[in-house]
Ligand SMILES: Nc1ncnc2c1ncn2[C@@H]1O[C@H](COP(=O)(O)OP(=O)(O)OP(=O)(O)O)[C@@H](O)[C@H]1O
């Protein structure tokens with residue numbers, strides 16, 4: 579690196595286009611997206627339903643087809659990585675989905691779920707067992723959890739198991755797609771605090787997809803606003819969630835729920851007024 583040149587970010591998405599389907603049925607879900615994430619950074623991705631948030635997360639994971647543009651991880655172009663390379667990349671790039679039940683194998687005990695990627699990667703059984711116990715401790719679950727099955731846990735506990743599974747391989751980036759949306763508010767708090775602590779302890783970076791600006795404000799350093807397959811605004815988490823520039827982002831902010839009923843009413847009126855601004859409302 580020469581003076582004045584920034585180091586390569588951990589993740590660099592450049593001019594990414596993703597299309598689902600072919601020919602006349604083709605649907606362009608991303609229209610040239612640029613996004614950098616630095617090591618240890620949490621970048622939030624917000625936007626209305628259908629704006630392309632999950633698609634961007636999936637593209638990073640190699641689960642959505644890139645028709646143009648590039649995705650680079652730690653300087654390596656992984657846009658069209660082979661299956662074999664993808665399997666190896668799972669060491670560095672992990673995922674936590676919204677529904678922890680659907681993503682945990684019901685036939686394996688929690689201990690087996692967490693140990694499996696380690697032993698498959700060549701780590702000795704005894705070492706894997708130690709790391710699993712340490713990981714359960716980090717996500718504040720009792721060591722006896724290892725012998726139980728996913729169905730025996732609450733939604734919040736299951737999401738902590740899913741987070742443990744993502745972290746146990748010590749990845750450098752985790753794509754979190756609505757990781758707390760299925761949880762009640764109290765449990766959301768517990769899981770968000772946990773994600774923050776884990777980030778401080780391990781230096782992992784997050785691409786954090788959420789439709790909830792309040793959630794994003796809690797945990798993200800920077801926030802990108804997506805609309806119809808494009809990032810229309812990106813900046814400091816506090817600024818974007820409190821004082822966004824783009825009318826679409828302002829509407830998103832006004833649409834996010836608040837506890838105070840007077841403030842809620844004020845927001846609803848402001849939101850309705852903003853609907854009059856031309857080209858603000860996306861039909862999805
Ligand atoms: N597998 C697929 N095949 C075809 N179209 C898809 C597929 N997945 C997503 N799309 C379309 O791509 C667009 C973006 O979808 P995406 O799931 O990325 O949105 P999102 O921002 O994550 O929405 P939500 O907040 O509802 O999860 C939508 O129009 C969607 O219908």
Ligand SMILES: [Mg+2]
Pocket residue numbers: 631632633
């Ligand atoms: Mg989504």
